[in-house]
Amino acid sequence: MKAERVLEDLRELARLTGGPDGARRVCWTDEWAKAREFLRSRLDELPVEVTVDAAGNLWAGMAGEGEGFLIVGSHVDSVPAGGWLDGALGVFTAVEALRSQDEKGTAPVGLRLVDWADEEGARFGRSLFGSSACAGTLEVDEVRDLRDRDGERLEDVVARYDVNLTRVNESNGQLRGACAYLELHIEQGPVLESRGEPAATVLGTCGVERHVGVFSGQTAHAGATPMTLRRDSFAATAQAALAIREVGFGHDGVCTVGGAISEPGVVTAVAGRTEMLLDQRHLDPDKLAAMLTEAHEACEQAAADHGCEVELRHLWSIPPIPFDDRLIALARDAVMEAGGSDTAIPSGPLHDAAEMARLIPTVMIFSSSSPPVSHTPEEDTPEDDLRVAIEAYGRTVDGALASAAAGELPPRE
Numbered sequence: 448m449k450a451e452r453v454l455e456d457l458r459e460l461a462r463l464t465g466g467p468d469g470a471r472r473v474c475w476t477d478e479w480a481k482a483r484e485f486l487r488s489r490l491d492e493l494p495v496e497v498t499v500d501a502a503g504n505l506w507a508g509m510a511g512e513g514e515g516f517l518i519v520g521s522h523v524d525s526v527p528a529g530g531w532l533d534g535a536l537g538v539f540t541a542v543e544a545l546r547s548q549d550e551k552g553t554a555p556v557g558l559r560l561v562d563w564a565d566e567e568g569a570r571f572g573r574s575l576f577g578s579s580a581c582a583g584t585l586e587v588d589e590v591r592d593l594r595d596r597d598g599e600r601l602e603d604v605v606a607r608y609d610v611n612l613t614r615v616n617e618s619n620g621q622l623r624g625a626c627a628y629l630e631l632h633i634e635q636g637p638v639l640e641s642r643g644e645p646a647a648t649v650l651g652t653c654g655v656e657r658h659v660g661v662f663s664g665q666t667a668h669a670g671a672t673p674m675t676l677r678r679d680s681f682a683a684t685a686q687a688a689l690a691i692r693e694v695g696f697g698h699d700g701v702c703t704v705g706g707a708i709s710e711p712g713v714v715t716a717v718a719g720r721t722e723m724l725l726d727q728r729h730l731d732p733d734k735l736a737a738m739l740t741e742a743h744e745a746c747e748q749a750a751a752d753h754g755c756e757v758e759l760r761h762l763w764s765i766p767p768i769p770f771d772d773r774l775i776a777l778a779r780d781a782v783m784e785a786g787g788s789d790t791a792i793p794s795g796p797l798h799d800a801a802e803m804a805r806l807i808p809t810v811m812i813f814s815s816s817s818p819p820v821s822h823t824p825e826e827d828t829p830e831d832d833l834r835v836a837i838e839a840y841g842r843t844v845d846g847a848l849a850s851a852a853a854g855e856l857p858p859r860e
């Protein structure tokens with residue numbers, strides 16, 4: 448693997464589809480098409496067959512000696528003012544994996560790059576569009592009528608890119624013969640930076656529980672109502688939010704009260720009703736369930752303490768999706784050989800890899816993020832850390848190719 452070639456490609460992509468306001472490769476737009484054109488120009492230099500599947504995912508396959516193939520890739524789409532590395536790092540490192548394999552000769556099994564369509568969901572709010580279609584988890588009727596800011600329907604917009612929504616699940620056929628899926632991505636958070644580590648293996652994606660807590664008290668005059676005679680829904684929410692914070696600490700998970708809206712929301716009134724947004728994540732399903740139970744109890748206690756009632760309304764959830772133990776072991780060794788440590792962390796954000804992990808052995812590697820932010824033009828990673836991450840990924844690909852050739856990662860039927 449020649450990390451320098453990956454960095455050159457990434458810089459060129461940023462030049463073509465970025466700028467002072469950040470990356471603007473929003474899926475199903477001209478800028479995204481331009482990013483794909485650049486990707487194709489790189490793939491054109493290799494002995495690969497490039498196709499686009501029924502869900503708009505781009506594939507580039509290189510033949511191998513044995514049966515089956517490994518899938519390498521990520522997504523070139525971005526949020527509207529995104530960073531230069533989110534998704535693009537994984538795609539262009541996958542290009543380098545193909546390129547360096549081509550220089551070494553025929554691979555022991557095939558190698559197939561994928562650029563997933565619409566990972567971010569930036570235009571219509573449905574993330575992991577292409578990978579979930581491929582995994583068979585995209586409910587077409589739930590996304591058909593999603594509209595963008597200008598009121599355009601998802602079904603009409605994707606049709607302009609030759610995607611017939613009723614057929615997107617045919618993308619699943621791409622996985623016939625797949626032995627494993629490997630993805631490199633930036634961490635998008637502060638864990639590796641805070642430990643001074645360039646890269647790490649990812650154990651899986653956290654399960655997520657999202658709820659709205661609705662606290663009902665009594666709207667009352669701020670001057671006329673003594674402190675002891677209030678049913679203050681905002682105070683109950685505040686108490687619950689702080690208690691829920693401790694729940695996150697207690698289970699080594701993450702619990703976020705991302706916002707609260709009170710009614711009537713005026714300076715002269717005790718808030719009679721407050722809605723609180725709650726997001727909880729953990730890699731361990733039992734701990735995730737325990738965190739939800741304890742958050743529920745914290746809400747009940749806070750409501751009782753303030754003479755209110757509370758109801759937790761379910762918004763959305765997804766179970767934890769663990770990655771493959773054999774590939775995790777390969778990746779841990781690879782990260783160490785590339786100059787990192789034997790660190791393995793869960794991913795809080797979801798990734799296309801989570802969709803693949805439902806069906807085929809999967810692993811991810813993270814590079815550090817420094818500053819530890821993403822989905823903003825400030826997103827960055829020191830080049831030395833990128834070099835370690837790219838090298839670690841290449842070694843993991845080599846290890847997985849060898850395992851597949853040895854029959855340890857049998858091709859999917």
Ligand SMILES: [Zn+2]
Nearest residue numbers: 533534566632
């Ligand atoms: Zn991403």
